[in-house]
Amino acid sequence: MLLMNFEVFVLGTSGMMPLPGRFLTSAMLRREGELFLFDCGEGTQVSLKQLNLKWKKINRIFISHMHADHVTGLPGILMLSAQVDRDEPLYIYGPKKLGEYIDSSRKILDMYINYEIIFKEVNEGIIIDEEGYTVEAVKLDHTKPCFGYVFKEKNRPGEFYPEKAIELGVAKGPKFGRLQKGFEVENENGDIIKPSQVMGEERRGRTFSYITDTMYIPSIAQKVKDSDLLLCEGMFEEGLEDTARDKKHMTVTQAATIAKDANVKTFGLLHYSPRYSDFELRALKEQARKIYPGTILTKDRMIFEIPNDDANVIVTKEKSYRPRYERIIIRS
Numbered sequence: 001m002l003l004m005n006f007e008v009f010v011l012g013t014s015g016m017m018p019l020p021g022r023f024l025t026s027a028m029l030r031r032e033g034e035l036f037l038f039d040c041g042e043g044t045q046v047s048l049k050q051l052n053l054k055w056k057k058i059n060r061i062f063i064s065h066m067h068a069d070h071v072t073g074l075p076g077i078l079m080l081s082a083q084v085d086r087d088e089p090l091y092i093y094g095p096k097k098l099g100e101y102i103d104s105s106r107k108i109l110d111m112y113i114n115y116e117i118i119f120k121e122v123n124e125g126i127i128i129d130e131e132g133y134t135v136e137a138v139k140l141d142h143t144k145p146c147f148g149y150v151f152k153e154k155n156r157p158g159e160f161y162p163e164k165a166i167e168l169g170v171a172k173g174p175k176f177g178r179l180q181k182g183f184e185v186e187n188e189n190g191d192i193i194k195p196s197q198v199m200g201e202e203r204r205g206r207t208f209s210y211i212t213d214t215m216y217i218p219s220i221a222q223k224v225k226d227s228d229l230l231l232c233e234g235m236f237e238e239g240l241e242d243t244a245r246d247k248k249h250m251t252v253t254q255a256a257t258i259a260k261d262a263n264v265k266t267f268g269l270l271h272y273s274p275r276y277s278d279f280e281l282r283a284l285k286e287q288a289r290k291i292y293p294g295t296i297l298t299k300d301r302m303i304f305e306i307p308n309d310d311a312n313v314i315v316t317k318e319k320s321y322r323p324r325y326e327r328i329i330i331r332s
């Protein structure tokens with residue numbers, strides 16, 4: 001069986017408004033050539049461009065909720081996706097109003113779209129059950145209907161050893177395929193050969209969870225349990241629990257508590273309040289690390305690569321983006 005890549009690109013980490021060097025919260029999962037976009041505020045396209053991702057054939061888009069900082073980049077993505085030929089439809093998932101937003105944007109902006117857009121209103125529970133993976137929507141508690149998403153790969157069969165099958169008297173051909181799919185077959189002598197006799201150990205599927213915007217609900221931990229990567233909002237610093245609850249967001253300590261309770265393998269914060277400078281965010285990271293020691297303060301264009309086996313997640317930081325200005329003084 002082929003090795004499958006599973007990479008998460010952080011496209012933005014800011015909450016409420018985009019800042020120079022900190023775009024709005026968004027992430028892209030790339031799995032074996034398929035692209036899954038989570039949220040899409042202003043500027044998401046710029047990050048995609050900076051990462052040099054060939055993104056115009058996004059397969060599925062998941063929107064958490066209908067706040068401008070999570071959705072206003074969508075019309076641009078839809079329009080630019082029409083620059084390439086595609087036969088596959090684009091599936092878009094989100095709360096009910098997202099459907100209206102897509103329809104009215106298409107109408108008012110008079111968009112040329114050369115592919116099919118299929119909108120699916122999201123309710124809590126499994127929203128996608130494909131051959132290789134499921135996606136579950138997690139109901140969050142925010143000022144508008146809001147969902148987090150858990151992308152879970154199904155376990156994959158272990159490696160197939162054809163030489164073992166031949167040794168056990170199974171003729172090369174369709175029976176090889178059946179064994180690989182988990183079925184027993186008969187060998188030349190009529191004996192039953194089990195897949196476990198010719199296959200390596202089953203390979204664990206990988207899980208990516210994306211949770212933003214919400215107040216602290218302890219039960220989120222159950223939903224994102226054992227994720228290989230959890231990206232979770234941490235809008236405020238420790239001590240501002242009341243503010244966080246009023247605004248229906250979380251402090252970094254609350255987010256870290258979810259990561260710890262869920263026993264996730266890798267935990268990254270995002271959706272920072274614009275009130276914090278990059279320097280100040282380091283203090284928030286330390287607060288979170290008291291609860292979940294490995295907390296990562298995600299930055300725009302950080303890449304998480306989740307290997308096929310149980311090896312550690314590889315984190316790459318793209319060189320940070322520094323806006324440069326040129327001042328031209330015109331003297332009279």
Ligand SMILES: [Zn+2]
Nearest residue numbers: 015016069213
């Ligand atoms: Zn937000």
Ligand SMILES: [Zn+2]
Nearest residue numbers: 065067142213
């Ligand atoms: Zn919001």
